[in-house]
Structure formats: structure tokens, C-alpha cells
Amino acid sequence: MVSVANLKTKFCGLEFKNPIIVASAETGNSLDNIKKCIDYDAGGVIIKTVGDIPEMQTLTNNSKYAILNDNGELIRGKVNRSFFFYSRSGYAIEHYADWIPILREAQAYAQKQGSHIIGNIASNTIEGWIKLAKVMKESGIQLVELNYQCPHPTDYTKPTEGNWIAQDPNVTAEVTRRILEAVDIKVMVKLTPEAHNLTSIAKAAHDAGAGSVAVNSRFVGFAVNVEKAEPYIGGVAGIGGPWIKYLTLRWIHEIYSTLGIPISGSNGIYSGRDAIEYFMTGARIMQVCSVLMLRGIEWLPKIIKDVENFLDAHDYPDLESIYGIASRKSETLKQLFEAEPIYAVVDHEKCKFPKCTICTKICFYDALHIGNDKIETQPENCIGCDLCESICPFDALHMTPDKQLALHV
Secondary structure (H helix, E strand, C coil): CCCCCECCEEECCEEECCCEEECCCHHHCCHHHHHHHHHCCCCEEECCCEECCHHHHHHHHCCEEEEECCCCCECCCCCCCCCEEEEECCCCCCCHHHHHHHHHHHHHHHHHCCCEEEEEEECCCHHHHHHHHHHHHHCCCCEEEECCCCCCCCCCCCCCHHHHHHHCHHHHHHHHHHHHHHCCCEEEEECCCCCCCHHHHHHHHHHCCCCEEEECCCEEECCEECCCCEEHHHCCEEEECHHHHHHHHHHHHHHHHHCCCCEEEECCCCCHHHHHHHHHHCCCEEEECHHHHHHCHHHHHHHHHHHHHHHHHCCCCEHHHHCCHHHHCCCCHHHHHCCCCCEEEECCCCCCCCCCCHHHHHCCCCCEEECCCCEEECHHHCCCCCHHHHHCCCCCEEEECCHHHHHHC
16 A cells, blocks of 8 residues: 655755664765665665764774673574664774765765765864864765764773763853854754753753754663673673663653754664654654664665554654654643542453462552452552553553442442
């Protein structure tokens, strides 16, 4: 069936044919890879970070990866959505000036297919940031991501300029302002979850002239191979993957609700359904990386198709219909406290008592207990926490505001 949903979205003055953007990584480290992403219908491609720090190019030539499952073991080809992407890598290995012809050709190729190329730069001096922004401008790039969350240092035990920028709103504002004073180009500031308050960093960036923010990059972690009693890939590294989704959504929600500025959601997307969550929370485009690194760039059309299918199945005509819809429905604690009480009700036709009694084991308010021939409820003890409804494997529990119904079922 042909989709009728419109996937177009506007971001920083650019119209994207769909919101799925390939994040800055190895998937954008060469002209061939960039073209492949475009061929597989990416709305845009963010190039691998172009920088002027030689050590970060050395780091790329010594990249290491350990993709772990929820037992802390290598996944060995079993790629499901519970993986942990543990790795170290640096910047594009080519000199920044060598990217000018690459970017020009990539943009011409992207334009023919309605896609966009987004730059990505990082430096450890103001002069370097300005120089690299000028390279992007000379290449015809319209939007560049400022990689303040990097560099991933060669020695994680020492403070680094990039991580420091992304954690200090004053420095974020100053560096952004200086870049934009020197170069007329749209910028998107990439935030780090290592910062104390991403909203304050986002506000500082936006007040200084940034058109948008990317929320967010990876954490720094330490993964242990217990069988060998040593760290994976030699020590500390970046850690990301689908598990981080709800942490990312928290900050997208807060920045959208507080500031209302354009947001690119990054880190945690595995499927089209994830992308829908990001859009409903307040991100207009979504950066995808780790799943493409593990399943190949060929995974892109599946994500895009999943988005189309969701919109069609729920009768949404376009993405704009769901933009920020979940965040706007979010309630304050005061509103939640004042809500009408609800109580647990057991559907005894679905309940598998006495084979299953899990609900009585996880109710810590004595609202559910084992009766003579069924699970019985005590509504006067129920606080309506929803835990039992979430846990029941047979969909035999639901909540109701009707206390009398709960009492007599």
C-alpha cells in the first residue's frame, strides 16, 4: 500500500524530505559512504567531524569497538535493541581543506535526491573553530553542527576543551557568538549528557545565535570483561545505544517545553517507532548512528518506512500533526496529585490464577492478595500506581476511577 503521510519537516530554514538524518560517524567519513546514505533515502547526512587536532585523527586510525548485550558480553552478530555501543573514535582523518571538494560533490549529489549535507566541526581554539566554519561556508554547507561535546580525548583522565565547552553555558555562548560574528552560517550546537543542565546550555547557545541544538551525544563509560578481568577495548570509552532513549527524551521534552527552539534528537534511535517518540516529544529531525553501524546503512529505509506506517495506521496526515504532542500533554506534579483516584480491577476471565500470582508479589500497598479462588482487591489500599497493570503478563489488570467496581469484581 502506498503511504499517504507527508514526512517533510522544516529545520533551521531547510526543508527535509523526511526527518531521518545520518549522525556524524563513520557512516559519513567518505564521499562513497555519504552517497550510499543518500541512496538509501536519508533526509540528510552529517559528515564525520572535521577538525584540526592531529591527535583526534590518530585516534580514528586506532578506533576500537565493543558492542555488548545486556549481560555485558559481545553480541556476536545478535543485534537487538538492547545493545550497548561502546567505542572510541576521533575525527575524519583527512586534512580539513581536503573536505572542500568532497562536500561540494556530496551536496550536488544530495540535492538531486532532495537530501541535505550537514557539516560537523571541532577545534580546541577559537581561531580553529572560526577557520573550520569558514571551510564549511566555502564548501557551500548551509548548516553545520558544532561538536562541543567532543573531542573524545586520547586520555579521558584529563579535562578536555570540547567537553568543557559543552558543560559551561558561558563558554558555549562565547564560542558560538565568536563563530557567528566571523562566519555567516547556520549552526546547530551538539549537547553532551555529561553537562549538569542541558537546558541552560541550550539557552546559552540559542541566545548567542545558534539556530538549533542536537540533544544529545554519548556518555563516557567503563565496560568490564569479567571473564578476562579487564576493561573492554583497553579502558574508558564513549557509550550509547537504544538504552539511552528515555534520558535523551527527557532533555528534548524540557528544552522543547522551556525554550521552544528547534531540536535535533540524537542517541537512542533504533526504529521508526523511536523516531516517532522523538518527534512527539519535540525534535524535528532525528540523528541515527549506532544501529546503522551494526546493521548497515541499508537499515535506513526500514526506519523511514516504519515512520510512514505509523502515521498511516493512526490517521495522521503528516509529521506536523504529532510534533511536540506528547510534551504538551505532560502534566505537573500538582496536576497529577489532584487527578481523580484510580483503582486496580482484575479481569478474572483473563487472569491465570492460581498459576500466576505475580501481581500479589509486587503490590507493596496490600491492594492485591490471594483469595480462596481468585485474586482479590482492596481498593481502600490501592494508590493507583499502575505497577500491577504494567507487570501482568495476561493483560488481566487495569485501572478504573470506579471504586465500587474495583470493590465488587
